[in-house]
Amino acid sequence: MNNTFTQADLNISLAMPEWSIDALNELPSHLPTLEERMAAVIDFSRKNFLNNTGGPFAAGVFERDTGKVVVIGVNRVMEYGCSSAHAEIMALSMAQKMLGTYDLGADGLPAHELVVNWRPCAMCFGAVLWSGVRALTIAGEGPEVENITGFDEGPVTEDWRGELQRRGIALNEDVLRDEAIAAYEEFAASQSFVYNARLGDE
Amino acid sequence: MNNTFTQADLNISLAMPEWSIDALNELPSHLPTLEERMAAVIDFSRKNFLNNTGGPFAAGVFERDTGKVVVIGVNRVMEYGCSSAHAEIMALSMAQKMLGTYDLGADGLPAHELVVNWRPCAMCFGAVLWSGVRALTIAGEGPEVENITGFDEGPVTEDWRGELQRRGIALNEDVLRDEAIAAYEEFAASQSFVYNARLGDE
Numbered sequence: 001m002n003n004t005f006t007q008a009d010l011n012i013s014l015a016m017p018e019w020s021i022d023a024l025n026e027l028p029s030h031l032p033t034l035e036e037r038m039a040a041v042i043d044f045s046r047k048n049f050l051n052n053t054g055g056p057f058a059a060g061v062f063e064r065d066t067g068k069v070v071v072i073g074v075n076r077v078m079e080y081g082c083s084s085a086h087a088e089i090m091a092l093s094m095a096q097k098m099l100g101t102y103d104l105g106a107d108g109l110p111a112h113e114l115v116v117n118w119r120p121c122a123m124c125f126g127a128v129l130w131s132g133v134r135a136l137t138i139a140g141e142g143p144e145v146e147n148i149t150g151f152d153e154g155p156v157t158e159d160w161r162g163e164l165q166r167r168g169i170a171l172n173e174d175v176l177r178d179e180a181i182a183a184y185e186e187f188a189a190s191q192s193f194v195y196n197a198r199l200g201d202e
Numbered sequence: 203m204n205n206t207f208t209q210a211d212l213n214i215s216l217a218m219p220e221w222s223i224d225a226l227n228e229l230p231s232h233l234p235t236l237e238e239r240m241a242a243v244i245d246f247s248r249k250n251f252l253n254n255t256g257g258p259f260a261a262g263v264f265e266r267d268t269g270k271v272v273v274i275g276v277n278r279v280m281e282y283g284c285s286s287a288h289a290e291i292m293a294l295s296m297a298q299k300m301l302g303t304y305d306l307g308a309d310g311l312p313a314h315e316l317v318v319n320w321r322p323c324a325m326c327f328g329a330v331l332w333s334g335v336r337a338l339t340i341a342g343e344g345p346e347v348e349n350i351t352g353f354d355e356g357p358v359t360e361d362w363r364g365e366l367q368r369r370g371i372a373l374n375e376d377v378l379r380d381e382a383i384a385a386y387e388e389f390a391a392s393q394s395f396v397y398n399a400r401l402g403d404e
Contacts (some may be wrong), residue, residue, distance in 0.1 A: 125328070
């Protein structure tokens with residue numbers, strides 16, 4: 001034996017913050033309109049940085065037609081030292097765990113929608129494609145978030161709308177755009193720490 | 203209270219297969235050449251589908267200059283019903299957990315390299331950018347994997363080499379390309395199940 005890996009090394013475990021349990025349980029069981037769903041997501045993004053539990057990003061999985069709340073995830077990068085612990089990865093993975101499938105669009109399931117407080121970053125855009133959601137609802141897209149917050153969103157393919165469409169994922173844009181931007185400005189004004197990969201100088 | 207979420211719902215937990223503990227411990231502690239590192243990664247990708255523990259994909263994090271094995275991850279999508287449980291996400295997240303940072307390029311750490319048995323998919327390409335690795339070593343890129351295995355790799359941005367370069371991530375291509383393709387062909391011949399998002403018909 002040359003190495004000493006144990007089972008404890010060989011796993012990933014990422015949990016939501018404690019405040020989110022009550023916050024989720026206090027939500028209505030259904031949020032019928034896109035605006036209500038986005039308002040909840042923006043509220044979770046604010047609670048996340050105000051509670052010092054992660055960056056100003058949240059993502060909710062809902063049943064598309066009824067608005068049933070499946071789960072809302074928040075960014076957990078700093079808490080876990082895990083650069084993949086973005087809100088979308090948290091939300092999609094928790095929803096899939098609850099439903100027992102990697103495919104939120106599987107036969108026999110109601111159609112699912114992901115609601116995010118900005119266009120997903122390069123990584124999370126891919127995660128949306130693989131998740132099986134039938135709809136993506138975003139507060140906006142464009143350089144505003146990078147400019148306000150300093151986070152690098154990465155290179156999403158130019159024809160991102162086409163990539164969604166070709167995979168049967170409907171896109172709803174500009175839902176509560178101003179409210180989302182206001183929350184990012186609140187984050188920036190709070191002088192919270194902005195992580196980015198490769199803080200080192202080399 | 204309108205919903206009944208519990209702490210047990212609000213987390214993600216993804217573990218490596220049992221066989222991988224012994225397989226990792228039997229590896230040399232250091233793999234000095236890129237070919238040795240890739241050979242280990244391809245071996246893990248084969249073990250993963252031969253043991254029925256996931257798709258034919260593996261990814262290793264190594265110290266770039268010494269070849270010290272930090273960890274090798276494998277695809278766990280089917281096992282956990284989690285569409286984000288790709289090999290790269292597993293490997294990068296486990297390495298970050300072991301090192302206690304979301305930034306594998308942080309000051310005070312040796313430079314790290316990710317070795318993958320093909321170019322990462324759209325999601326994982328983004329994950330590489332956020333991880334802090336200083337080098338990405340791949341067996342190849344191009345449509346071969348999609349053609350042989352049926353997996354959708356998604357839209358990686360056209361200037362993907364430039365995106366790596368601009369973030370200080372060196373790229374090594376075509377390391378054991380033929381061997382990697384042979385493993386994919388072995389997978390295809392085994393008639394293992396190929397998952398893809400949205401198996402439903404709607």
